[in-house]
Amino acid sequence: MRVALCGNPNVGKTTLFNQLTGLRQRVANFPGVTVERKAGTLAGAPHVEVVDLPGTYSLTPRSIDERIAYEVLVGRLEKEPDVVVCVLDAGNLERNLYVVTQVIDLGLPVIVALNMMDVAEENGLAVDASALENDLGVPVVPITASRGEGIDELKKCILNPPEPAQVYRWQLMDAVDAKIPALIKRLAEEAPHVKPMHLRMEVLRALAEEEALDAWRLGAPEFVNRIEALQEEFAKRGIAWRHAEVSGRYAWIGPIAQRASRRVSGPATLSDRIDAVFTHRVAGPLCFLLILVCVFEAVFSWAIPAMDLIEAGVAALAGIVHSVLPAGWVTDLLTDGIVIGVGNVVVFLPQILLLFFFLGIMEDSGYMARSAFIMDRLMKRVGLSGGSVLPLLSSYACAIPGIMAARTLDSERDRLITIMVAPLMSCSARLPVYTLFIAAFLPTGKLLGVFGYQGLAMFSMYMMGTIMAFVAAAILKRLVFKGPASYFVMELPPYRRPRLRQLFWRMYQRSKVFAVRAGKIILGCSIALWFLASFPRTEISPEATQIEELAIQERNREYAAAQALAPGRDLTVATDSLLLVDSTLANALDLTARADAKYTAALDSANIIRQSTQIRESAIGHLGRILEPVMQPLGFDWKISAGLVSAFAAREVIVSTLGIIYSVGDAEGGVALRDALKADKYPDGRPVFTPLVAMSLLVFFVFALQCMSTLAIARRETNTWRWPMVMWLYMTVLAYLASLLVYQGGLLLGFS
Amino acid sequence: MIPAPLTAFCDGCPLKICSVHGCAEERLRDLGLREGAQVEVIQNSDKLIVRLAGCRIGLRRDVAADIFATPLEL
Numbered sequence: 001m002r003v004a005l006c007g008n009p010n011v012g013k014t015t016l017f018n019q020l021t022g023l024r025q026r027v028a029n030f031p032g033v034t035v036e037r038k039a040g041t042l043a044g045a046p047h048v049e050v051v052d053l054p055g056t057y058s059l060t061p062r063s064i065d066e067r068i069a070y071e072v073l074v075g076r077l078e079k080e081p082d083v084v085v086c087v088l089d090a091g092n093l094e095r096n097l098y099v100v101t102q103v104i105d106l107g108l109p110v111i112v113a114l115n116m117m118d119v120a121e122e123n124g125l126a127v128d129a130s131a132l133e134n135d136l137g138v139p140v141v142p143i144t145a146s147r148g149e150g151i152d153e154l155k156k157c158i159l160n161p162p163e164p165a166q167v168y169r170w171q172l173m174d175a176v177d178a179k180i181p182a183l184i185k186r187l188a189e190e191a192p193h194v195k196p197m198h199l200r201m202e203v204l205r206a207l208a209e210e211e212a213l214d215a216w217r218l219g220a221p222e223f224v225n226r227i228e229a230l231q232e233e234f235a236k237r238g239i240a241w242r243h244a245e246v247s248g249r250y251a252w253i254g255p256i257a258q259r260a261s262r263r264v265s266g267p268a269t270l271s272d273r274i275d276a277v278f279t280h281r282v283a284g285p286l287c288f289l290l291i292l293v294c295v296f297e298a299v300f301s302w303a304i305p306a307m308d309l310i311e312a313g314v315a316a317l318a319g320i321v322h323s324v325l326p327a328g329w330v331t332d333l334l335t336d337g338i339v340i341g342v343g344n345v346v347v348f349l350p351q352i353l354l355l356f357f358f359l360g361i362m363e364d365s366g367y368m369a370r371s372a373f374i375m376d377r378l379m380k381r382v383g384l385s386g387g388s389v390l391p392l393l394s395s396y397a398c399a400i401p402g403i404m405a406a407r408t409l410d411s412e413r414d415r416l417i418t419i420m421v422a423p424l425m426s427c428s429a430r431l432p433v434y435t436l437f438i439a440a441f442l443p444t445g446k447l448l449g450v451f452g453y454q455g456l457a458m459f460s461m462y463m464m465g466t467i468m469a470f471v472a473a474a475i476l477k478r479l480v481f482k483g484p485a486s487y488f489v490m491e492l493p494p495y496r497r498p499r500l501r502q503l504f505w506r507m508y509q510r511s512k513v514f515a516v517r518a519g520k521i522i523l524g525c526s527i528a529l530w531f532l533a534s535f536p537r538t539e540i541s542p543e544a545t546q547i548e549e550l551a552i553q554e555r556n557r558e559y560a561a562a563q564a565l566a567p568g569r570d571l572t573v574a575t576d577s578l579l580l581v582d583s584t585l586a587n588a589l590d591l592t593a594r595a596d597a598k599y600t601a602a603l604d605s606a607n608i609i610r611q612s613t614q615i616r617e618s619a620i621g622h623l624g625r626i627l628e629p630v631m632q633p634l635g636f637d638w639k640i641s642a643g644l645v646s647a648f649a650a651r652e653v654i655v656s657t658l659g660i661i662y663s664v665g666d667a668e669g670g671v672a673l674r675d676a677l678k679a680d681k682y683p684d685g686r687p688v689f690t691p692l693v694a695m696s697l698l699v700f701f702v703f704a705l706q707c708m709s710t711l712a713i714a715r716r717e718t719n720t721w722r723w724p725m726v727m728w729l730y731m732t733v734l735a736y737l738a739s740l741l742v743y744q745g746g747l748l749l750g751f752s
Numbered sequence: 753m754i755p756a757p758l759t760a761f762c763d764g765c766p767l768k769i770c771s772v773h774g775c776a777e778e779r780l781r782d783l784g785l786r787e788g789a790q791v792e793v794i795q796n797s798d799k800l801i802v803r804l805a806g807c808r809i810g811l812r813r814d815v816a817a818d819i820f821a822t823p824l825e826l
Contacts, residue, residue: 057754057756058754060754091762092760092761092762092765094759094760094761094762094796095756095760095761095762098756098760240773243771243773243820246754246755246756246757246820247757247817250756250757250759250760250817251817253760254759254813254817258797258798271808272794275794275795275801275808276795279795279799279801279810281797281798369810370810372810373799373801373810376799376810376812377798377799380812385812487774487775487776487779487812487814487815488799488810488811488812488815489776489779489780489785489809489810489811489812489815490809490810491808491809491810492801492808492809492810493808
């Protein structure tokens with residue numbers, strides 16, 4: 001019985017050989033060449049001869065050493081061995097396994113000796129021998145040859161050799177594979193001395209190696225002709241035939257080596273050490289998630305004071321303009337249209353600046369590239385690459401910087417897909433809408449006593465958008481932007497301390513682009529919307545006039561009553577300017593003060609009714625009623641439809657529109673609006689807003705593209721109106737269908 | 753020895769690139785991963801990190817599988 005030791009150079013083959021044979025060795029030359037043939041008998045089993053073959057990386061040999069190993073294994077130099085022990089460096093499984101697969105394909109019984117387990121362990125690598133055994137289908141014995149560990153097990157295994165494993169379990173690329181059987185047949189006819197077991201390997205070798213092909217020129221000329229014709233054909237078709245076998249084998253080995261070896265600890269330099277955490281398979285995504293949560297928390301919470309300040313400033317400015325200019329629609333346009341419109345843009349600046357600040361830090365410190373690296377695995381599933389992660393994340397704040405950030409992508413196709421799905425990520429403009437409806441229509445209880453329903457609902461809004469963005473990306477990739485799979489190659493710069501000056505400069509530049517580009521559009525839209533909501537003018541509102549008249553009568557009556565209480569006294573003077581206040585006068589003054597307060601409140605509500613009538617009779621109101629039949633299946637009445645129309649310019653506008661329609665004069669979506677929404681009823685007494693309608697509306701907002709600025713930025717970035725239009729269409733259809741599904745499905749399930 | 757894909761090399765191996773293929777071919781050459789370049793695999797897990805003249809390049813496995821290299825003789 002003969003055992004051959006085979007494997008890559010420097011894997012400890014000779015050490016193992018010495019361990020197996022003890023000192024019973026003979027050193028000779030292989031016949032005809034000056035390559036040492038080291039052989040010996042197995043310690044304790046004199047009938048077993050052990051041959052130490054020269055180290056080889058593959059059975060497609062280049063050097064003479066390698067050729068000897070090959071020729072011994074195929075039985076050309078001497079009788080082929082009964083068992084082959086493949087010695088592997090446990091620290092470098094993948095490349096070592098290559099030759100193992102070739103030996104297995106020879107149809108010989110193979111035992112794998114997994115050597116240098118100690119070194120692998122020291123280098124922080126855990127190798128799973130049994131996983132390897134399962135995948136390869138041959139016995140795997142972990143050994144440490146230098147210390148003699150595992151030698152006895154290996155000996156036992158050699159003395160009870162396994163059956164040959166199944167051959168050719170790896171996949172050759174289809175185009176090449178299809179041609180192989182005909183060539184095997186040809187070679188078998190021309191060279192009957194080749195063992196049937198080796199035919200396939202000989203064909204593959206002849207195809208890939210000039211030398212191997214040349215060797216057949218005399219013995220099998222027709223075979224050589226056919227191979228050469230095939231090579232020409234492949235070259236024309238652009239098929240990488242020369243690497244076909246190598247790629248095929250590695251494609252099989254790769255996952256096997258992956259499963260079997262696990263890196264336990266990282267390498268050494270500072271960036272490497274940081275990377276060992278940040279790009280780690282498990283820790284990397286966790287760190288990324290943590291950083292993300294912190295950034296978004298900061299963006300949302302730190303921006304609030306500044307946003308409040310801006311809102312107050314804008315309101316104050318509108319008030320000043322109102323008081324300085326004469327009343328009239330031009331003044332209204334200036335205040336409600338232009339000032340508020342610009343305010344709508346400026347109010348997002350704090351969030352955007354903060355987001356750019358954090359993104360800037362991530363970019364300058366070098367973490368950005370790592371985040372793309374980490375997320376690549378996830379993005380690959382939907383056909384994108386890690387590069388799309390940041391544009392999509394930025395879109396949580398606002399789709400505009402997100403779409404702009406997509407510029408960094410190499411692949412034009414990836415960039416377009418990223419732009420197309422970015423608006424599905426729930427941006428901050430959706431937040432006021434989510435807040436209003438969730439607070440109004442969802443119970444305040446807790447699921448399992450931990451997660452509030454409202455918080456869960458909010459979270460699910462974000463999840464829905466995100467998941468749909470991935471689905472949409474996958475669909476777009478399949479249907480619209482077909483082509484070869486995207487790849488991911490990215491330089492990971494060394495970690496650096498961000499420079500503040502540079503950081504602020506870039507923040508300024510980017511915010512300027514946002515404010516100017518988006519500002520123009522939002523301004524235009526705000527003006528247009530204002531016109532739509534203000535014209536045609538309806539100055540007359542009988543209801544409001546009636547309220548006003550009643551209020552005046554009421555006040556006069558109460559004044560008269562007060563005067564009767566304190567006859568002859570002047571009730572028009574302010575209380576604090578009187579030196580002497582007796583109880584009668586105090587009571588009378590109290591009455592008048594209450595009468596004044598009532599009167600003012602009545603005037604306010606008359607005013608709001610006027611505004612509400614104005615909206616109902618305005619172009620937008622009409623539009624809402626035209627849309628009502630279409631929106632009814634989603635559970636939306638004309639008011640919501642009008643709100644949706646107004647929300648086209650910017651989503652959050654729906655809150656103030658509803659506020660005006662419902663005459664609560666509460667543009668902030670506070671308690672009054674909530675109550676008004678809940679109280680609203682159709683003529684037949686059904687409530688307009690039910691939790692189901694609210695859900696339907698929320699879902700609509702998750703998916704619909706109601707943002708002129710996004711369309712404009714997409715137009716600028718893609719340089720055509722085509723993609724923005726496609727984007728708007730698919731998102732609107734998606735929103736409609738999703739809302740339809742929620743509402744009608746909800747009705748069917750008996751929800752209301 | 754015959755060239756093997758980058759995915760086959762263990763951490764810290766000094767290598768010389770022999771050939772570059774696949775759809776990312778040109779991009780890789782742009783990044784300096786071209787024939788004859790000396791590289792070192794720093795991380796080889798679900799993706800690869802390769803050190804090239806002091807800079808680091810992250811590669812998806814399928815991309816790295818299209819780069820063939822041999823160990824650098826020291």
